[in-house]
Amino acid sequence: AQTVTQSQPEMSVQEAETVTLSCTYDTSESNYYLFWYKQPPSRQMILVIRQEAYKQQNATENRFSVNFQKAAKSFSLKISDSQLGDTAMYFCAFMKLLGVPNFGNEKLTFGTGTRLTIIP
Amino acid sequence: DTAVSQTPKYLVTQMGNDKSIKCEQNLGHDTMYWYKQDSKKFLKIMFSYNNKELIINETVPNRFSPKSPDKAHLNLHINSLELGDSAVYFCASSQGGGSSYEQYFGPGTRLTVT
Numbered sequence: 001a002q003t004v005t006q007s008q009p010e011m012s013v014q015e016a017e018t019v020t021l022s023c024t025y026d027t028s029e030s031n032y033y034l035f036w037y038k039q040p041p042s043r044q045m046i047l048v049i050r051q052e053a054y055k056q057q058n059a060t061e062n063r064f065s066v067n068f069q070k071a072a073k074s075f076s077l078k079i080s081d082s083q084l085g086d087t088a089m090y091f092c093a094f095m096k097l098l099g100v101p102n103f104g105n106e107k108l109t110f111g112t113g114t115r116l117t118i119i120p
Numbered sequence: 121d122t123a124v125s126q127t128p129k130y131l132v133t134q135m136g137n138d139k140s141i142k143c144e145q146n147l148g149h150d151t152m153y154w155y156k157q158d159s160k161k162f163l164k165i166m167f168s169y170n171n172k173e174l175i176i177n178e179t180v181p182n183r184f185s186p187k188s189p190d191k192a193h194l195n196l197h198i199n200s201l202e203l204g205d206s207a208v209y210f211c212a213s214s215q216g217g218g219s220s221y222e223q224y225f226g227p228g229t230r231l232t233v234t
């Protein structure tokens with residue numbers, strides 16, 4: 001079974017600064033996806049960024065980027081120029097992929113989350 | 121347009137009651153999921169359906185019974201509610217096997233059992 005560990009339960013940073021959230025995972029699989037989801041106080045789960053394990057290039061979405069270290073099984077999220085709207089719980093998630101599409105079996109395994117507060 | 125919707129958003133009920141949560145997606149996806157988020161914010165898969173067929177059935181008490189009348193709808197019925205069932209329940213959908221594997225989440229239903 002896969003496990004996802006987020007070792008920082010809470011973090012806070014001044015507005016406009018850069019912050020990095022850590023995530024490590026344990027798996028024997030070679031074919032998988034990794035995700036960061038954001039959950040603001042509204043409770044809505046919002047996809048921030050995704051990374052395919054077979055891609056060496058780190059994914060980037062505007063101010064959000066990841067540092068994917070496959071050998072180390074590490075998947076950290078960097079938020080640049082942080083904004084007040086970035087205040088939220090952030091969840092790292094793992095998805096095992098089967099060799100043949102097996103619709104419905106692509107479940108997300110989540111970490112315990114990091115509560116990020118952006119200070120004005 | 122709401123992509124994944126859930127009703128109700130809040131549900132307060134007493135122990136022993138039976139309740140249902142409904143989920144609908146208008147994204148044309150084939151796969152739908154139920155996740156449970158406990159009081160410590162931990163999210164865990166409960167069930168998944170693909171085109172009305174049950175695919176994932178995690179270790180969930182038999183009191184929980186999902187039903188998918190069609191691929192756009194996935195309901196969750198809970199019998200004999202217990203205090204420990206208090207949580208936020210999220211419905212999600214995905215195209216399943218698609219290029220992005222992104223799961224789109226509903227707004228969640230906060231269930232409080234008193």
